[in-house]
Amino acid sequence: MIAGDILADLREIVGASGLKTGDALSVLDPGADQHNLDAGVMVVPQNTAQVASILRFCNEHRIAVVPHGGRTGLAGGAVSAIGEIILSLSALNRIESLTASAGTAIVESGVTLQALQEAAARVNLSTGIDIASRGSATIGGMISTNAGGMDAFRHGVMRQRVLGLEVVLPDGSIMSDMAQVTKSNEGYDLKQLFVGAEGTLGVVTRAVIRLAPGDEFTATALVACPSATDAVALFQTLQRNRSLNLLRAEFMAREYFALASSNLGPASLAAFTRAPAYIIIESDATDQQIAQTALEEALAAAIDAGLVLDAILAQSEKERNEIWNIREDSNVVTRVCPHGYWFDISIPLQHLESWLTQFNNGIAALGSDIKGFAFGHLGDGNLHIGVAGETAKPDKDKIKSIVYANIRETGGSFSAEHGIGLEKKPELHALIDPVKLRLMQSIKQMIDPNGIMNPGKIIG
Amino acid sequence: MIAGDILADLREIVGASGLKTGDALSVLDPGADQHNLDAGVMVVPQNTAQVASILRFCNEHRIAVVPHGGRTGLAGGAVSAIGEIILSLSALNRIESLTASAGTAIVESGVTLQALQEAAARVNLSTGIDIASRGSATIGGMISTNAGGMDAFRHGVMRQRVLGLEVVLPDGSIMSDMAQVTKSNEGYDLKQLFVGAEGTLGVVTRAVIRLAPGDEFTATALVACPSATDAVALFQTLQRNRSLNLLRAEFMAREYFALASSNLGPASLAAFTRAPAYIIIESDATDQQIAQTALEEALAAAIDAGLVLDAILAQSEKERNEIWNIREDSNVVTRVCPHGYWFDISIPLQHLESWLTQFNNGIAALGSDIKGFAFGHLGDGNLHIGVAGETAKPDKDKIKSIVYANIRETGGSFSAEHGIGLEKKPELHALIDPVKLRLMQSIKQMIDPNGIMNPGKIIG
Numbered sequence A, B: 001m002i003a004g005d006i007l008a009d010l011r012e013i014v015g016a017s018g019l020k021t022g023d024a025l026s027v028l029d030p031g032a033d034q035h036n037l038d039a040g041v042m043v044v045p046q047n048t049a050q051v052a053s054i055l056r057f058c059n060e061h062r063i064a065v066v067p068h069g070g071r072t073g074l075a076g077g078a079v080s081a082i083g084e085i086i087l088s089l090s091a092l093n094r095i096e097s098l099t100a101s102a103g104t105a106i107v108e109s110g111v112t113l114q115a116l117q118e119a120a121a122r123v124n125l126s127t128g129i130d131i132a133s134r135g136s137a138t139i140g141g142m143i144s145t146n147a148g149g150m151d152a153f154r155h156g157v158m159r160q161r162v163l164g165l166e167v168v169l170p171d172g173s174i175m176s177d178m179a180q181v182t183k184s185n186e187g188y189d190l191k192q193l194f195v196g197a198e199g200t201l202g203v204v205t206r207a208v209i210r211l212a213p214g215d216e217f218t219a220t221a222l223v224a225c226p227s228a229t230d231a232v233a234l235f236q237t238l239q240r241n242r243s244l245n246l247l248r249a250e251f252m253a254r255e256y257f258a259l260a261s262s263n264l265g266p267a268s269l270a271a272f273t274r275a276p277a278y279i280i281i282e283s284d285a286t287d288q289q290i291a292q293t294a295l296e297e298a299l300a301a302a303i304d305a306g307l308v309l310d311a312i313l314a315q316s317e318k319e320r321n322e323i324w325n326i327r328e329d330s331n332v333v334t335r336v337c338p339h340g341y342w343f344d345i346s347i348p349l350q351h352l353e354s355w356l357t358q359f360n361n362g363i364a365a366l367g368s369d370i371k372g373f374a375f376g377h378l379g380d381g382n383l384h385i386g387v388a389g390e391t392a393k394p395d396k397d398k399i400k401s402i403v404y405a406n407i408r409e410t411g412g413s414f415s416a417e418h419g420i421g422l423e424k425k426p427e428l429h430a431l432i433d434p435v436k437l438r439l440m441q442s443i444k445q446m447i448d449p450n451g452i453m454n455p456g457k458i459i460g
Helices: A004-014 A022-026 A048-060 A113-121 A139-145 A228-239 A254-264 A288-304 A317-328 A332-336 A349-364 A396-403 A425-431 A434-447 B004-014 B022-026 B048-060 B113-121 B139-145 B228-240 B254-264 B288-304 B317-328 B332-336 B349-364 B396-403 B425-431 B434-447
Strands: A019-021 A041-043 A065-068 A085-088 A095-099 A104-108 A162-168 A174-177 A203-210 A217-225 A245-253 A277-285 A310-313 A339-346 A370-377 A382-389 B019-021 B041-043 B065-068 B085-088 B095-099 B104-108 B162-168 B174-177 B203-210 B217-225 B245-253 B277-285 B310-313 B339-346 B370-377 B382-389
Touching (some): A004 A041, A004 A048, A019 A022, A048 A065, A048 A085, A048 A203, A065 A139, A065 A203, A095 A113, A104 A139, A139 A203, A174 B434, A217 A228, A217 A288, A228 A245, A254 A277, A254 A317, A254 A332, A254 A370, A277 A288, A339 A396, A349 A370, A349 A396, A382 A396, A434 B174, B004 B019, B019 B022, B048 B065, B048 B162, B048 B203, B065 B139, B065 B203, B095 B113, B104 B113, B113 B139, B139 B203, B228 B245, B228 B277, B228 B288, B228 B349, B245 B254, B245 B317, B254 B317, B277 B288, B277 B317, B349 B396, B382 B396
Parallel strands (some): A041 A085, B065 B085
Antiparallel strands (some): A019 A041, A104 A203, A162 A174, A162 A203, A217 A277, A217 A310, A339 A382, B019 B041, B095 B104, B162 B174, B217 B277, B245 B277, B245 B370, B370 B382
16 A cells, blocks of 8 residues: 555645546546556656656655556556556647658657547548557557557558657656657667567657558458468568558458358358458558559459459448458457457468468367467568357467467567567566576666566566 | 787687788778778677677677678778777678568678668569668668668668567677567567667677568659758658659759769759759659659649759669769769768758758858758758868868757757767767766666777767
8 A cells, every 4th residue: 555645745746636546546447457457546747747756756765656558558567556556647648749741740648549640630641550449549558568550561560650759767867869850870779678668667758759641542352362371472462562552451360250250240241252361451542443443453463363262342431341340340259259368479471371270270179169260460470369268268378389389480479569568478488588588687677776667567 | 909819719719711810901991981990800700609709708808899890881880999809790691581472581790781682682672771882781780870771761770670680799698589570579679779789789690671672663853842841842742642652752952963963964964953952753663654654743743833843854774873873972072072071960851941041051151162062861851961161171060060050959860870980979978868878878888897899989
């Protein structure tokens, strides 16, 4: 428990309305993990100076601080416990500037992705990154987890969107590196340490974000491929096709598509050609007809080349939404098969087919009660995988050994875009290079010697 | 001087042919700085294990190590002195694999950019990065300086090309993070520390490089704009034009174009419309006629919109080369005005016009003997600036105060793509955030406590 005099001191910094306990806290949505608000104490600073005062105070008094963005993280990075305080960035929600001529925005870290997307869209720009939790996820949280999403194959992950960063260190000092340019080499690029650090090294308070061109008129198709290798070849062909601007390429393996299409409908999609691999392709052009024609021609050529078995080109916004719903409402897995686990891996594209084969064989060998569902972001080889029993949870270690088989040897990753948090700590310690792990621990010790920043997450 | 018994021990590690002194060293090209080879001793390891043995040995004996790639660096990062040893990565020159289906390559750090470009081109891919010193510059050197070049506005700088990295730390331990995927979040992304560290934290030995689609049929134009602001607007228009694939947009200010075109000819370019701002535009398409037509139509629209005064579309490879030569042979500045200094800055695009105005006014106020020549990579706001006197070197501090005026306040950078090395150390200490500088020093101390790695460069 945090003592009353400590609470009084924190109230001094953030004002009465900036300190939430009891009922004021319990009305908040805990977000993706039911233990996110367990600390029972939240401070809500109004600006960077207050964040600095809070950290300086907590560092002196050895109080653990759990930074909160939108609480949409899927790896437990925002879980808090009694005795800790939650530092919510929700009041740092100003878009300070958005400069269309330079394609940049300066934002506070509590701005939601959607707020920035809407501001960018008003000048025909985009954030260059999109994730399903856009309405709640904050820029600071996305920086701290180095978020990915569907646009990463063309615009990179969150790390590549960050031109500048302001971070408050555990001792309350403020590191300001708010460059607004792509090229800046001014010694070690220390902001990179805080991107993906999940709040264990400091608190991100402001950032300069590089924006990207906005989408124009889009064409969308659902495509069935003879194999994952053909799906990869199709992706590469479309990406290199100069008459087409490829925006999205989302992958679904046979089992996921069968489950999702039969449960989410409509009948036309549920009855679509059975195949080992599906892709949702989206491209754009300066007008609707050009977009449709370009995608249609590219898919016709791909059918001739044997890369595609069958394709449905959406003819209306309704049909487009029906196709996307199959992919986006992936919670259908948990609704139908509730006894399971999720994984978030990257596989180099040349190994996608062999990974899927060994995964399907491995799951099949566990008996007919256990099902495996793989889907994700094709261009990045980033798969989200649900493995579930129809009646009871399967053995987790057994599933892990199937999912992570050869992941190191093939150059893949056990942790693609959701972060380590609490959930992937066993994998981190088992699978990463020991020299890297030792250096991570030294850096944590150097920057946060009292271990106040988000303790227990990632390492420590 | 390095003692004879030390040389004998180093010879044990790398073999007789791997230790170069005296004549064996003096036949080598010192590269961009005449002091690069001053140490007089070079070891040439054959593999990562030998690099590790060398560093372990040098760390124990407190011998300073200066890593060398292609010696093309422009900031003095490879300068060496008596008592130090040069560690050349020239024998780590294998392209271990290049996987077209995944768009990745695994290379040793001594591979030249051109070697990788040629290997990638054979499968219709590119490195996604290009610099003029491609024939000598190595992948390891480009990682260590976080090289930029002409393609950065669309593919990012070298940091964005690196998916995985192997680094030997000063104590001889090997940090291996050879991920082959875009999305990998496995704790702190420590490889980022070594990208741009200019060899002061360890030695890059291997890397996984993300490749990009190769160029198709290109169209090239020289364009004169009424102002830098119009040049920026034209760049944005072309970048967002879905009927055009913009590859390059190189900027030249009036004074540079006048000098280069009159000295490098041909007469048609020397007589081209006088304007405050020029851009060389290059785009591509799947065939030559489509590429030419798309660029022609886009430029016609830009003339109508008032963004362009005049344009020359290259009608042959010869005309294309003549246009590019005006930009690429920038040494013309030094040949015509030898008494000068060079700068390498980034300016956020919305401030390009005002920066140029204050630069031109500032230089003009120094008298007619002093000339300023600005050109560079428009999309990144990255300018290379030569300031020279016709008869004698101007006062450097005075020039600096003009070039760097407001560079921090506007979100620009005093060090865009050439690195800090020895040359930009005064700027680094004067202009960067003191909290960042302190943290840089702590990290240097932590990773290289004996200060053996490239001492005196960047910090220390």
